[in-house]
Structures are given as C-alpha cells and as structure tokens.
Amino acid sequence: MDIKLKIWRQKDAADKGKFETYDLKEVSPEMSFLEMMDYLNSKLISEGKEPVAFDHDCREGICGSCGIYINGRPHGPERGTTTCELRMRFFKNNETIVVEPWRSRAFPVIKDLIVDRTSLDEIIKAGGFISVDTGSAKDANCIPIPKNNSDKAFDAAVCVGCGACVAACKNSSAMLFVAAKVAQMGLLPQGKVEASIRVQKMVEKMDELGFGFCSNILACEYDCPKHVSSEFIAKMNRDFFSSKVCKQKVI
Amino acid sequence: MKEKNLTNKKLVVSSLSRKYIMAAAGLFLMLFLVMHLATNLLLIIGDEGKTFDKAVDFLTKNPIIKIMEYVLFAGFIIHIIIGLMLELYNYKARPVKYKAPMRSEVSPFSKYMIHSGIIIFIFLVLHLFHFFFIKLGYVDLPETAEHGKDFFNMAIVTFGNPLYSGIYLISFLFLGFHLKHAFQSAFQTYGLYHNRYNKFIKIIATIYALAIAIGFSIIPVYFLFFYNA
Structure with a gap:
C-alpha cells in the first residue's frame, strides 16, 4: 500500500x-x-x-x-x-x-514526536509508592485479599503510563493516569494505610505540573490503550473528598 | 529549566475541590430549575394566571424565599466563575493545539459545556432584565386593559413577541444540552459510580434534561400559538 x-x-x-x-x-x-x-x-x-x-x-x-x-x-x-x-x-x-x-x-x-513525560514520574514520586519496606515476595494468600479487590487493583495496574489519557483529553488532564495509580495501591492492604495521604499528594502534584482539570468528557477512557476505566476517576474523586472531609493531614 | 517552565504555583484550592464546589452549585441550580418550572407551568393551566399570581405573591413575600434569592445568586456566580476559571486553565494546559481535528468519540454534550454555558448566560442576562428587574422596580411592567400590570400579562406580552420566544426556545435547547452532561457529570465528580447504576443515572439525566427543556419551551409556544385573550 x-x-x-x-x-x-x-x-x-x-x-x-x-x-x-x-x-x-x-x-x-x-x-x-x-x-x-x-x-x-x-x-x-x-x-x-x-x-x-x-x-x-x-x-x-x-x-x-x-x-x-x-x-x-x-x-x-x-x-x-x-x-x-x-x-x-x-x-x-x-x-x-x-x-x-x-x-x-x-x-x-x-524532538519531532518525542515528548518529555517526566511529569508522570513526578506524580508517582509524590505518592505512588508504599513507604515501608514490604520485604520480599510473600507466599500466595499469606495476606488475605478479597478477589474483587485484587481484580480491581489489577484493572488499574494495567496502566502503562503512556500519557494517552492526557493526549486525548480536551483539557489535557492526567486524571485517568493518577486515578489508576491511586487505585492500584489503595485497593490492596499494603497500600491502604497511606491511601488518604497518597491521593492528596498525587492530586496536588498533578495540579502543580500544569495538567488541565477533568470535565468528565471521558475521552481518556475511550482512547486508553489498556482500557483503564473512568470508574477509577470516580473512585479518586471519592477518596479525595473523604480524605479532605476527614481532614487527614499530608505529612 | 523544566521545573521553571512547567511547574505552576501550588493551587490554594485543588482542582478536585474546585470541581466539588462547582458541582454543588450546579446541583443547587438544577433543583432551582425544577421549582422555577413548576411555578411557570401555572401560567398555562388556563385560569388566566390566577393561580400563578398567587404563587408569585407567595414567593415575593416569603422571607425564606428572599434569603434563597441571595443563595441562588451566589450559586450562579460561583458556578459561572469557577466554570470560566477551569476553562481558562484548561485552555492554557495545551498551549500548542493539535493540527488534526480530535477524533476521540465522546458525547457532544460534554465537549461543548462552555459554549452552551455562555448561551445560557446571555439568556440569563436577558431574562433578568425582563423579569427580575421588574420585581426590583428598575423596569416597569407592561400594562394591558384585561390584566393590568402583572406577571401573567408580562408573559402574554413578552412571549407574544416571536423574537423573544425564539430566543427563549433556542436557549432552552442549549440548557437541555448543558443539563444532560451536568447531571451525570455531578455524580462522577462526587465519585458516585457504579456499573449497575450508571445506566440508570444516564437515563435520569436524559429525562431531567428533556423535562426541563421541553417544560420551559411549552410556555412560549402556548402564548405564541394557543393563547387567546
């Protein structure tokens, strides 16, 4: 052709x-x-x-x-x-x-088609981790995790961090990326401890880096190569709201 | 260098908190529209505005309604200002635009919120001039022999004008578009998402948007084509 x-x-x-x-x-x-x-x-x-x-x-x-x-x-x-x-x-x-x-x-x-996506790493650096050393891989089922939670955490973890959500969004918002990372950790017991603080820190960093604001157009979900669901954006909205209402302080 | 070029100042109110406030104001305005429509529909029940006048009388004299008027104004102002701020911020978030038209399949209602919002705002100014300023005494009510000076008469005169009725109908078409996205978007903003109920929320959003747009549109159509003094 x-x-x-x-x-x-x-x-x-x-x-x-x-x-x-x-x-x-x-x-x-x-x-x-x-x-x-x-x-x-x-x-x-x-x-x-x-x-x-x-x-x-x-x-x-x-x-x-x-x-x-x-x-x-x-x-x-x-x-x-x-x-x-x-x-x-x-x-x-x-x-x-x-x-x-x-x-x-x-x-x-x-240069040409290459863009600097360090901003996504900066967001991860702000809170996309677990602070304590969780040690080496445990035996399977050593920590009981409901099947539904592990499935959902995996659905979020499939995000490869390519930035297509930002590219697709009319507002250039990184909400789907941040939401996927917040959910991936917050849904599992190891990450749950810091969930409220994590969501605040990552959203704060996202705002600082100059990404646009989400207006629920959901082009991100449509164009995500990994089909990450906008359900995680709703979950992040919910988590952020409750973390603010409960006044959990960012350390 | 990158940090200097890219990093914004820390936002005093985060992007998400701004959206919560905007959605709260929006939800309040949506409730107001229901009440407003319910009152307005009294215009067309065929009793020459008697019940409508009673309702207007009650609303203008009730102290709670007086307080709610200020809340309503605050709701409009907060919703409009945050909406414009978000739009401006989002515009700046992509300084170099794409050359190819964006082809992601998204709902047209969601893409053009600012456009429908601006049309509704223009209508709001016109509407305030026609109705609210009269109430405040800035503009005089028109007078006819049958009805004298009242709001029912005002409706006959203004809706009898095809130009005003046309503007009214177009504005409510856009209000319907605006509400369709607004309703379901508010749920997403507050994190109320569930695979089982999402379809239901979308159906309710469509019914609400249609009810408001059609409900308000019936009134000028009635006065323009079916009302005989």
Whole structure:
C-alpha cells in the first residue's frame, strides 16, 4: 500500500516546528506503525536526511514508551492498541496520515514526536509508592485479599503510563493516569494505610505540573490503550473528598 | 529549566475541590430549575394566571424565599466563575493545539459545556432584565386593559413577541444540552459510580434534561400559538 505522511518535525524544544510531507510506497499492511516509521527513517537516512525521532522500547504494548497522535487520536484509530501494536492494515491505500506528538503543557516536545513525560514520574514520586519496606515476595494468600479487590487493583495496574489519557483529553488532564495509580495501591492492604495521604499528594502534584482539570468528557477512557476505566476517576474523586472531609493531614 | 517552565504555583484550592464546589452549585441550580418550572407551568393551566399570581405573591413575600434569592445568586456566580476559571486553565494546559481535528468519540454534550454555558448566560442576562428587574422596580411592567400590570400579562406580552420566544426556545435547547452532561457529570465528580447504576443515572439525566427543556419551551409556544385573550 502507498501512503502519504504529514509528520510534525521539530529540531528541539525551542524550535517552532512544522509539518513535513512524505510519500511512502510499498508499505506492507502487516507492518506495525513503528515498523513503517523505521522504514521511512531508513529511506530518509539513505537520502542523507534527518530521520524522524520517536519514542519506543518494548514494541509489544507493555512499556508505555511509544505514543504518537495519529489522525486525531492518541495511538491511532484502533481502540485498545498502543502505537507499536497498531498495524498499517487499519489505514486505507493512499490515505494521508497526520502524525503529531502528544500536546500538553506538561509534555514539552524534546524532538519531532518525542515528548518529555517526566511529569508522570513526578506524580508517582509524590505518592505512588508504599513507604515501608514490604520485604520480599510473600507466599500466595499469606495476606488475605478479597478477589474483587485484587481484580480491581489489577484493572488499574494495567496502566502503562503512556500519557494517552492526557493526549486525548480536551483539557489535557492526567486524571485517568493518577486515578489508576491511586487505585492500584489503595485497593490492596499494603497500600491502604497511606491511601488518604497518597491521593492528596498525587492530586496536588498533578495540579502543580500544569495538567488541565477533568470535565468528565471521558475521552481518556475511550482512547486508553489498556482500557483503564473512568470508574477509577470516580473512585479518586471519592477518596479525595473523604480524605479532605476527614481532614487527614499530608505529612 | 523544566521545573521553571512547567511547574505552576501550588493551587490554594485543588482542582478536585474546585470541581466539588462547582458541582454543588450546579446541583443547587438544577433543583432551582425544577421549582422555577413548576411555578411557570401555572401560567398555562388556563385560569388566566390566577393561580400563578398567587404563587408569585407567595414567593415575593416569603422571607425564606428572599434569603434563597441571595443563595441562588451566589450559586450562579460561583458556578459561572469557577466554570470560566477551569476553562481558562484548561485552555492554557495545551498551549500548542493539535493540527488534526480530535477524533476521540465522546458525547457532544460534554465537549461543548462552555459554549452552551455562555448561551445560557446571555439568556440569563436577558431574562433578568425582563423579569427580575421588574420585581426590583428598575423596569416597569407592561400594562394591558384585561390584566393590568402583572406577571401573567408580562408573559402574554413578552412571549407574544416571536423574537423573544425564539430566543427563549433556542436557549432552552442549549440548557437541555448543558443539563444532560451536568447531571451525570455531578455524580462522577462526587465519585458516585457504579456499573449497575450508571445506566440508570444516564437515563435520569436524559429525562431531567428533556423535562426541563421541553417544560420551559411549552410556555412560549402556548402564548405564541394557543393563547387567546
């Protein structure tokens, strides 16, 4: 298949950036989107041009490194798929594909399609951990955990921290990411002890970093490659409210 | 360098707390709309406004209602100011916009809250001018031979004007859009989410939004097409 790519090119954070158009012929429909980008880059290199910079690592949808805004949606047109898992067969022959980096004040562009997602790490650093050493892995069922809780905690823990929720949100809000991390810990006994303080610290950090405010549009849930539910946002709203009402102080 | 460029000042009132306040004000306004509609529907029961006038008389003289008027104003102001602040903040959260149109499938009601909100605000100003300022004595009531100066007469005169009735109907269409998202959004904001009840909340939101929009729209339609003095 032949495609036309409109790709955002930006030398560095200070550069204004602009779109460049590339015609790519004989693209295999079985290629992943990133393999197609590799193919484009090999062509650019052979022509003596600068290749397009993009983030990637595992290429099997579990690391959260890749993240490209494709045709108006983070990770492209297929739901529940990261950019690395997206196949070219989801595009039409001769289609123009618009490729942009995540856009958010909290995610400044480093180069081309690579953005700095340190803000998400900063939120984790603010409270996304358990303060005490819980030791090495315990025997299974040594700590009794209701099945429902462990299932829900796992549903939240599937978040790979790619930032697609921020990219998809009209307001550039990180609520789904923060909510998933808050729930993943708060639902389990080891994390429950600090749950109230954690939610306050993580929300405070999220606000500080310049992410937008959630207005319950739920584009995050729709475009999350891991199908993290907006139920966790509601849970975080609930947890934050009760932590404020109970006046649990942030240490 | 990153810290300097990105980090905002610590927010005195967190994003979530602002939303709780905005939702609380919104829920109060939603309750008010029900009461307002119930009173307004007395206009069209066919007794030439007698019951309506009694209701107006009761509402204007009741001291609790007097206090609630101030609460209502506060509710509007808080809801509008926080809404605008959030919108401005959110606008700034994405300084460089996407070039391709955003294609995530979301409810159109939720995406255009600020737009429907602004239309409702414009209507509110017009509405205050027409009804509330009269009550305060800033604007005089129109007078006709049959009814003299009263609010029923005011409804006949204003709704008899197709332009005003048109604006009224369009505004309530947008109010319906606004309420559809507002109702279910308030539940999400307070964390009231449950797989079993979410569908029910959405149905109630739709029924509420339709009831308010249609309920208020019946009144100008009645005066414009069906009322004979």
